[in-house]
Amino acid sequence: MTTIVTENCKNCRFTDCVTVCPVACFHYDDEMLYIDPDTCIDCSACIPECPVQAIFEGDDIPEDQEQWIEINAEKAPDLPVCEEQMEPLPGAEERKAALGF
Amino acid sequence: MSTLGTEENPLLVAIVGSGPSGFYAAEALIKSEVNVKVDTLERLPSPYGLVRSGVAPDHQKLKQVIALYQKTADSPDFNLIANVNVGTDITIEELCQSHHAVIITSGAETDRKLGVPGEDLNGSYTATEFVGWYNGHPDYRDREFDLSHEVAVIIGQGNVAADVSRILAKTVDELKHTDIAQHALDTLAESKIKEIHVIGRRGPAQAKFTPKELREFGELSDCNSIVREEDMLLNSESEAELQEKSNIASKKIYEQFCEFSKREVDPAKSRNCYFNFLMGPKELIGETKLEKIILEKNQLSGEAFKQSARGTGETIELETGILFRSIGYRGVPIAGVPFHESWGTIPNENGRITDNDGNIIPKLYAAGWIKRGPSGIIGTNRACSVETVQCLLEDLEKLADKTNKAGAEEIYSILNKKNIRYVNFDDWKKVDAKEIEVGDPKGKPREKFTYVDEMLSVIDS
Numbered sequence: 001m002t003t004i005v006t007e008n009c010k011n012c013r014f015t016d017c018v019t020v021c022p023v024a025c026f027h028y029d030d031e032m033l034y035i036d037p038d039t040c041i042d043c044s045a046c047i048p049e050c051p052v053q054a055i056f057e058g059d060d061i062p063e064d065q066e067q068w069i070e071i072n073a074e075k076a077p078d079l080p081v082c083e084e085q086m087e088p089l090p091g092a093e094e095r096k097a098a099l100g101f
Numbered sequence: 102m103s104t105l106g107t108e109e110n111p112l113l114v115a116i117v118g119s120g121p122s123g124f125y126a127a128e129a130l131i132k133s134e135v136n137v138k139v140d141t142l143e144r145l146p147s148p149y150g151l152v153r154s155g156v157a158p159d160h161q162k163l164k165q166v167i168a169l170y171q172k173t174a175d176s177p178d179f180n181l182i183a184n185v186n187v188g189t190d191i192t193i194e195e196l197c198q199s200h201h202a203v204i205i206t207s208g209a210e211t212d213r214k215l216g217v218p219g220e221d222l223n224g225s226y227t228a229t230e231f232v233g234w235y236n237g238h239p240d241y242r243d244r245e246f247d248l249s250h251e252v253a254v255i256i257g258q259g260n261v262a263a264d265v266s267r268i269l270a271k272t273v274d275e276l277k278h279t280d281i282a283q284h285a286l287d288t289l290a291e292s293k294i295k296e297i298h299v300i301g302r303r304g305p306a307q308a309k310f311t312p313k314e315l316r317e318f319g320e321l322s323d324c325n326s327i328v329r330e331e332d333m334l335l336n337s338e339s340e341a342e343l344q345e346k347s348n349i350a351s352k353k354i355y356e357q358f359c360e361f362s363k364r365e366v367d368p369a370k371s372r373n374c375y376f377n378f379l380m381g382p383k384e385l386i387g388e389t390k391l392e393k394i395i396l397e398k399n400q401l402s403g404e405a406f407k408q409s410a411r412g413t414g415e416t417i418e419l420e421t422g423i424l425f426r427s428i429g430y431r432g433v434p435i436a437g438v439p440f441h442e443s444w445g446t447i448p449n450e451n452g453r454i455t456d457n458d459g460n461i462i463p464k465l466y467a468a469g470w471i472k473r474g475p476s477g478i479i480g481t482n483r484a485c486s487v488e489t490v491q492c493l494l495e496d497l498e499k500l501a502d503k504t505n506k507a508g509a510e511e512i513y514s515i516l517n518k519k520n521i522r523y524v525n526f527d528d529w530k531k532v533d534a535k536e537i538e539v540g541d542p543k544g545k546p547r548e549k550f551t552y553v554d555e556m557l558s559v560i561d562s
Binding site for chain 2 (some may be wrong): 001019020021022023024041042043044045046047048053057058059060100101
């Protein structure tokens, strides 16, 4: 099982998920968050927190988002850990609305 | 006296309870800008609360969260004082004397009652007892569960009900390489249970399992998961609930139930787990022990997302010899701390403990289930403890005391006078290492010591 952040987080980065992560496994760059699969314990606490439903786990990962499994694993370890909620990226609310949330 | 929270005058905080909320509160304090010393008190010799004794043994990955708590515990600003019962061995008043602030993170230790006749019959148990028993919690070590009946009933539609049902549904082979307590594995090996009935008050669109937990029922090696197709028919309000985009978890759960309802029952499997909806217990019947349960059929009323279950008067009977109730938890009051009787929590404002009229009581804080009630999963408590610690740090000036605080030394002196044996984190590490060592030849991540005396003798060896 793997839990991952996918496409919808891009340019939103709401970081609500981070507040409930029991193991601080979220990392961030200028665009979005990524989950470090070696730290994540697949507890799925973060999944319902995401306002744009960008986080998926295991069998629930949509087929067209599967490339994100590798991207999360590759990017997360070298990026800083996001331990506390940050301001969403500028334009996040507009993007959220455009995504239909 | 210098400012509180400096190197010369560190903020001394006592935390009551070493479960996730206690550790997240300790972590937030230690990571703050303030110079702090945390003393965490724990009733058992073993830390980690429900991560050790609540999280199911077949969910080992979740227990990896302990690695993070260990990191907090290894901080020089953290100290564990375990095997100490706050309220009897040491009072809240004494902790308020020895420390600048006290955070209660004692969790929700008991179950809500069904409130139906026969509830206390032999054979009717709480999920807490059973979960504590299979997880090797010393309080429940010597409980006996009679698994010689063919039909078991679980009342509830949440993850604890799912855990209890799944443990009953699994084979010994599916459990033997987990950290399930040996006495439980031995009893489960002799189980005669063939039918497991999970009873939910509301419908499949309102069940509170997490999708992941429910999915595991589709992967059991020797148990069918059965849902009646007619139970999948929804009223228009429930349909509307599932249409709501934010309600994606309920939609996934509903789809999983639909998938179960379409499955062929595999006759080669020796157990069946039935998910029953829109039913509630009306009465438990038996001469000296549970023999059958009367269930009343429910219907939903009210608008979408506010639907409640009401009895229709129509009843059905189910013969059963063993029942577990899992309809929610309640906190247990601690002497010297206000308690909200009907909610089963400590009254508080964002973690600042208040009396029952809402007046803030200085120095006392709460976090976790005892603060907000038994909702959410492990990580939810992190946000909760962080909020409490933020309030505490905002109150720093008010917490400064004119008298000197002795912190842990004062606690030790009180405990020593009463001849109470306390355990520190290094002591616990000995028990931890020994458990792993004993579990290894059996292919188990650890074999838990289930008696307090056993743990203490490992420490003394």
